[in-house]
Amino acid sequence: MTVVEKILARAAGRDAVKAGDVLEPKVDLAMSHENAALVINQFEAIHEGTGIEARPWDSSRIAIIFDHRIPAESPKTATNHKKIRGFVAKHGISKFHDVRGDVGGICHQILPEYGYVRPGFVVVGTDSHTTSHGALGAFSFGVGATEMASAWTLGYAVNIEVPATIKVVVKGDFAPMVGPKDLILHLIGVLTAQGANFRVLEYHGETIRKMTTSGRLAICNMSVEAGATSGIVPADGETMRYLREEAGVTDAITPVTPDPDAVYERVVEIDVSRLAPQIACPHTVDNVKDIGLVAGKPVQQIVIGSCTNGRLDDLAIAAGILRGKKVAPGTRMLVFPASGKIFGQAMDKGYIQDFMKAGAVVMNSGCGPCLGVHEGALGDDETALSTTNRNFKGRMGNPKSEVYLCSPAVAAASAITGVITDPRHA
Amino acid sequence: MSKVIIKLEADISTDDIYPGRYMATVLPTETPQFCFANRTELNEKLRAGQFPKGSAIVADHNFGCGSSREQAASALKGYELTIVARSMSRIFLQNSINLGLNVVLCPGIEAEEGHDLDIQIDKVTNLTTGKTFETVRLPEARQVIIDAGGLVPYTRKRLMETVR
Numbered sequence: 001m002t003v004v005e006k007i008l009a010r011a012a013g014r015d016a017v018k019a020g021d022v023l024e025p026k027v028d029l030a031m032s033h034e035n036a037a038l039v040i041n042q043f044e045a046i047h048e049g050t051g052i053e054a055r056p057w058d059s060s061r062i063a064i065i066f067d068h069r070i071p072a073e074s075p076k077t078a079t080n081h082k083k084i085r086g087f088v089a090k091h092g093i094s095k096f097h098d099v100r101g102d103v104g105g106i107c108h109q110i111l112p113e114y115g116y117v118r119p120g121f122v123v124v125g126t127d128s129h130t131t132s133h134g135a136l137g138a139f140s141f142g143v144g145a146t147e148m149a150s151a152w153t154l155g156y157a158v159n160i161e162v163p164a165t166i167k168v169v170v171k172g173d174f175a176p177m178v179g180p181k182d183l184i185l186h187l188i189g190v191l192t193a194q195g196a197n198f199r200v201l202e203y204h205g206e207t208i209r210k211m212t213t214s215g216r217l218a219i220c221n222m223s224v225e226a227g228a229t230s231g232i233v234p235a236d237g238e239t240m241r242y243l244r245e246e247a248g249v250t251d252a253i254t255p256v257t258p259d260p261d262a263v264y265e266r267v268v269e270i271d272v273s274r275l276a277p278q279i280a281c282p283h284t285v286d287n288v289k290d291i292g293l294v295a296g297k298p299v300q301q302i303v304i305g306s307c308t309n310g311r312l313d314d315l316a317i318a319a320g321i322l323r324g325k326k327v328a329p330g331t332r333m334l335v336f337p338a339s340g341k342i343f344g345q346a347m348d349k350g351y352i353q354d355f356m357k358a359g360a361v362v363m364n365s366g367c368g369p370c371l372g373v374h375e376g377a378l379g380d381d382e383t384a385l386s387t388t389n390r391n392f393k394g395r396m397g398n399p400k401s402e403v404y405l406c407s408p409a410v411a412a413a414s415a416i417t418g419v420i421t422d423p424r425h426a
Numbered sequence: 427m428s429k430v431i432i433k434l435e436a437d438i439s440t441d442d443i444y445p446g447r448y449m450a451t452v453l454p455t456e457t458p459q460f461c462f463a464n465r466t467e468l469n470e471k472l473r474a475g476q477f478p479k480g481s482a483i484v485a486d487h488n489f490g491c492g493s494s495r496e497q498a499a500s501a502l503k504g505y506e507l508t509i510v511a512r513s514m515s516r517i518f519l520q521n522s523i524n525l526g527l528n529v530v531l532c533p534g535i536e537a538e539e540g541h542d543l544d545i546q547i548d549k550v551t552n553l554t555t556g557k558t559f560e561t562v563r564l565p566e567a568r569q570v571i572i573d574a575g576g577l578v579p580y581t582r583k584r585l586m587e588t589v590r
Binding site for chain 1: 497
């Protein structure tokens with residue numbers, strides 16, 4: 001069995017499963033953000049007229065993290081926040097992260113950071129980038145609000161088809177200024193935006209083994225951009241190190257690894273040793289090009305941060321490039337660390353000062369600029385270069401603008417010049 | 427019979443269908459007004475409402491890619507449209523089934539705006555061109571949710587069985 005087949009077999013109480021089987025796996029963790037407001041509506045609708053009290057199956061397995069619209073940009077959002085806080089208090093949901101500078105942040109960073117996700121878990125989240133948590137060896141996938149309400153009610157996901165798995169084997173060492181973000185952009189370009197639809201991407205190879213959890217999170221995060229149900233890195237020594245040393249997990253952890261005779265739908269092999277920095281051009285994430293083909297393009301807004309590339313190593317790379325330099329006139333730069341904890345660490349290491357002195361605007365940890373809700377909307381005919389994960393038309397709030405996606409190194413090098421710049425030549 | 431009122435290209439994202447800035451709106455009665463809000467001509471066409479119930483949107487591959495936001499499905503459902511697409515993203519397809527939006531997977535579909543379609547469970551016939559295209563049937567596991575009228579009534583039924 002593949003890793004996901006093993007996880008699902010365990011969660012569904014079966015000895016063995018194969019792709020295509022229909023199961024009802026127990027949910028180990030159910031994550032929502034502000035759209036918990038809609039989940040609560042549907043949860044109450046399910047119970048309506050049954051005479052059964054609307055209580056979640058297990059409040060300890062629910063996580064709610066405010067991140068999409070924080071601090072509230074409108075009375076409507078503030079009222080949604082208030083409603084969710086009431087639900088959290090009523091049902092004693094302890095894995096709740098409110099709008100806070102210390103323990104707040106983006107859901108896909110908070111879950112790993114606080115040790116909420118473990119290898120072998122089945123994780124559902126009302127966010128498509130829930131694929132991120134495969135970085136810790138969990139089967140983690142995005143669902144809509146009604147599907148979440150159903151999971152809150154029953155404690156399992158109804159009628160789940162075991163997805164087929166594509167094995168991705170990555171070898172070679174990255175050149176300087178090239179890294180995990182360039183790999184995942186390249187892979188999405190190879191697979192196309194729907195190439196992994198209904199499938200899992202299981203990552204293997206020496207390059208993945210040597211990669212930190214931060215890099216693996218970036219790769220699993222964007223697996224959904226190839227349509228994948230989930231991305232997953234089988235848990236290894238690095239996973240254990242992260243959970244023990246960074247997430248402070250002290251109880252037993254049981255890694256899950258694929259069988260040698262696991263059945264894969266196909267195998268994709270990638271050698272990153274000659275990979276150039278990659279750019280996803282408007283308006284689809286699979287419109288990926290080597291940086292040489294787009295270098296020199298003027299950009300008005302640079303964005304560094306998000307659940308994809310807002311971790312400490314991402315900020316370290318960007319701060320290192322920007323230190324003692326200035327953001328180009330005519331270009332504005334926004335930095336939003338993925339969590340309050342990372343923000344604090346970046347302050348301690350002086351990265352925040354580097355950004356501020358260079359002229360960047362450092363913002364609270366949240367999703368605002370990435371999805372065009374608030375903060376960092378683009379003007380007509382403006383171009384943004386961003387370390388976030390989507391460049392659909394209108395993604396940063398204006399359908400008459402363009403978004404290019406890149407690594408933190410490319411973003412930082414380009415902030416200094418005001419045009420898309422290869423960090424290897426900066 | 428379904429009249430094709432909108433024809434769309436491949437990779438229509440849920441950001442296209444329902445932009446992120448309207449995500450604080452969650453009530454199904456309120457979401458339709460923001461459907462295709464970034465594409466003014468489509469938004470206005472839907473809001474004008476000059477089309478019969480069951481009219482169709484025909485789309486190319488990977489319809490509904492991107493975000494899991496359920497508003498994308500509820501906004502379309504508000505207009506009682508049928509979506510015929512060559513393929514759909516997993517989450518959007520599931521959200522549509524869960525909310526009772528009528529979706530049809532038809533890999534070979536060829537149709538233009540103004541064409542009339544006869545949509546059956548196993549095939550779609552373009553009555554204007556006379557061509558017929560096979561559909562991909564949904565797995566039985568999905569069909570039970572459709573048959574129950576969506577995931578809310580389906581889960582309610584399962585909950586009642588559990589308690590009994």
